[in-house]
Amino acid sequence: MILDFIVGIISAGIPLAAPLLLAGLGEMFNQRAGVFNLGVEGIMLMGAFVGFLVVLTVGSPILGLFAALLVGAIMGLLMAVVTVKFKAQQGISGIGLFMLGWGLSGTLFRVYVGGITSIEGIKTFSFPLLGKIPIIGEIFFQNNILVYIIFLLVPISWYVLNKTAWGLKVRAVGTNPQAADTLGIKVERIRFQCIILGSMMAGLAGAYLTIAQTHIFADNITAGRGFIAVALVYFGRWKPVGIMWGTLLFSLAHAMQRSIQVYGINFPYEIAVIIPYLLVIVVLALSYKSQLLGPVALGKPFNRGSRG
Amino acid sequence: MKNKLYNETIYRVLIIVIAIFSALFVGAILLLIAKTNPLKAYYVMFTEPLSGKFGLTEILVRAAPLMLVGLGIAIAFRSGIINIGGEGQILIGAIFGTFIALTFPNLPPYILLPFVFIASFIGGAIWGGIAGWMKAYLSVNEILSTIMLNYIAFQVYMYLIRGPMIDPKEVSYGTGVPQTALLSKNAWLVRIIPASRLHAGIIVAVILAILVYIFLWKTTIGYKLRAAGAEAKAAKYIGVNVKNYLVLAMLLSGGFAGMAGAIEVCGVHHRGLESISAGYGFSGIVVALFGGLHPLGIIPASAIFGLLIVGADMMQRSVTVPASIILAIQGLIILAIVSSQIFFSNIALKEKIMIKLKLMKQGDKDDS
Numbered sequence: 129m130i131l132d133f134i135v136g137i138i139s140a141g142i143p144l145a146a147p148l149l150l151a152g153l154g155e156m157f158n159q160r161a162g163v164f165n166l167g168v169e170g171i172m173l174m175g176a177f178v179g180f181l182v183v184l185t186v187g188s189p190i191l192g193l194f195a196a197l198l199v200g201a202i203m204g205l206l207m208a209v210v211t212v213k214f215k216a217q218q219g220i221s222g223i224g225l226f227m228l229g230w231g232l233s234g235t236l237f238r239v240y241v242g243g244i245t246s247i248e249g250i251k252t253f254s255f256p257l258l259g260k261i262p263i264i265g266e267i268f269f270q271n272n273i274l275v276y277i278i279f280l281l282v283p284i285s286w287y288v289l290n291k292t293a294w295g296l297k298v299r300a301v302g303t304n305p306q307a308a309d310t311l312g313i314k315v316e317r318i319r320f321q322c323i324i325l326g327s328m329m330a331g332l333a334g335a336y337l338t339i340a341q342t343h344i345f346a347d348n349i350t351a352g353r354g355f356i357a358v359a360l361v362y363f364g365r366w367k368p369v370g371i372m373w374g375t376l377l378f379s380l381a382h383a384m385q386r387s388i389q390v391y392g393i394n395f396p397y398e399i400a401v402i403i404p405y406l407l408v409i410v411v412l413a414l415s416y417k418s419q420l421l422g423p424v425a426l427g428k429p430f431n432r433g434s435r436g
Numbered sequence: 437m438k439n440k441l442y443n444e445t446i447y448r449v450l451i452i453v454i455a456i457f458s459a460l461f462v463g464a465i466l467l468l469i470a471k472t473n474p475l476k477a478y479y480v481m482f483t484e485p486l487s488g489k490f491g492l493t494e495i496l497v498r499a500a501p502l503m504l505v506g507l508g509i510a511i512a513f514r515s516g517i518i519n520i521g522g523e524g525q526i527l528i529g530a531i532f533g534t535f536i537a538l539t540f541p542n543l544p545p546y547i548l549l550p551f552v553f554i555a556s557f558i559g560g561a562i563w564g565g566i567a568g569w570m571k572a573y574l575s576v577n578e579i580l581s582t583i584m585l586n587y588i589a590f591q592v593y594m595y596l597i598r599g600p601m602i603d604p605k606e607v608s609y610g611t612g613v614p615q616t617a618l619l620s621k622n623a624w625l626v627r628i629i630p631a632s633r634l635h636a637g638i639i640v641a642v643i644l645a646i647l648v649y650i651f652l653w654k655t656t657i658g659y660k661l662r663a664a665g666a667e668a669k670a671a672k673y674i675g676v677n678v679k680n681y682l683v684l685a686m687l688l689s690g691g692f693a694g695m696a697g698a699i700e701v702c703g704v705h706h707r708g709l710e711s712i713s714a715g716y717g718f719s720g721i722v723v724a725l726f727g728g729l730h731p732l733g734i735i736p737a738s739a740i741f742g743l744l745i746v747g748a749d750m751m752q753r754s755v756t757v758p759a760s761i762i763l764a765i766q767g768l769i770i771l772a773i774v775s776s777q778i779f780f781s782n783i784a785l786k787e788k789i790m791i792k793l794k795l796m797k798q799g800d801k802d803d804s
Binding site: 166170206209210214215216217219220221222223224225226227228229230231232234235236238239347351352355358359362396397398399401402405406408409412413 | 466469470471518520570574576577579580581583584585587588591592594595598599718721725757758760761762763764765766767768769770771774775776777778
């Protein structure tokens, strides 16, 4: 009974962590280049809707995921123009992007779909043999294919950031853009690339929610996951593995809250739903010292003329 | 000199107008994607509310909460703290006010109403203050904390109006609509125009706007608050305890949003119900930015966005595009306004444009 309960939580928590991890890794690239992109929530909503709509009309999950990448890139481009070209205040710009994505996805959903409809999407599949192993099979080998790809992005992101020339440029731009500029690194170009890459990952994370997780779209379906992903980047100290632990901790708490409801333990529903959000605040409060480890130029627009 | 000021004003207005038009232009593309004729939609949105008593009074009904939230956000922004928690602060303010109004239904209005507003202020102030305190003493990013507090406030509010504070009639009839009991008439704000929903809250809001102006620009505390926001390091040198001022700013900011909750409860709905915040927490950000973070700019700005919100509702009926598009358009306006700031802060760029517009040259000639 207790074992079932725990295994249930872990096996439910891992797929819940996937979209947070994907969006969080994307946000990590943004922030390592010095841009605080709060628009992730809005981008996820648009990715979720567009991915859903494509699967609903065309029927192909692959095309749905590509559409979400595309819409993420478009919104990322907008964010990059506003924050890098026009050097606008990044926090407020992100809120503008969030409202844009929220309002637009809700509107287009009412115009093109109307009501709650479910799609086939991507199903979970069980590995032959491995999936049959008790406990381990249930936890590790019975997920949808995207979960494995997303977790594989953790070492890939680490490698790109720490072992490639491009990753070095990204870190330079986020730490000391003036020095990077002197060395001939195109600060604005690197920031554009990072914002667009991160936004594509956010769009894909949104599509994961509708195509692989819930199989429906509803107004504001992300329910703050984009913002939570941003918070977990702080918690994970801007490192891929740290972000992964953060998203896992977080989604296990989320899964536990769900199990508590399923098991009918007497607890007001609303109070249970609060737990993840409360956890984010606690996590932010506890990791305040780690902010010193963050990218130095985070949130600061780059002016070539000024001396920073 | 006078001429220079004049040119400066023309430049400023020109930039803002261009920014708004670019936002509306992108908005038009979005309307096309939503299978709507943008010209028709915009025409309805901007003119229909102005064409009759209903529309005009409704604009002011929306302007009242927008003004209060906008004022609160301006106080926070001026102190260098970005308060995105308007929605949550409205809800907590609303539930505090509703609680007082339901507990003391027999107090005369001139005692009960101030009491309700103070309670709402305190409720909102607590909710904002949490984020302010965490920003000041734990350096928790206030944008993230206020957003999380929004989600938490919504669940707490829903729990209360579904459970402990639900209208007993909803329980006995078995309908179960999540709303509190109707407030006694003593807690209703007077309707100032008969046969409309326009209530005295708009007057309260305008008076408070003027008070905020006096507070921020004519008092020492207000000055220090703005100093802490403009240049925290310099403010420290002149002996301002920046941390305490951050908390104070968030207390005030949340308190104003909380009073917006009281205005909605006492002025419009006369009870606490589910959609009481109606997105005012986010629209208030647009109002504050559009009003130049200045109380006297926020008064007209809240009327303009009141118009847009009423217009969007009317658009939904006659052009059949969902009113939620207004949220997207407001998002675009935010992006346009924050992008336009570079044309004011970058002096080289500004001079280049002004010369192109022949504003500077003329000014120089007149000076000599």
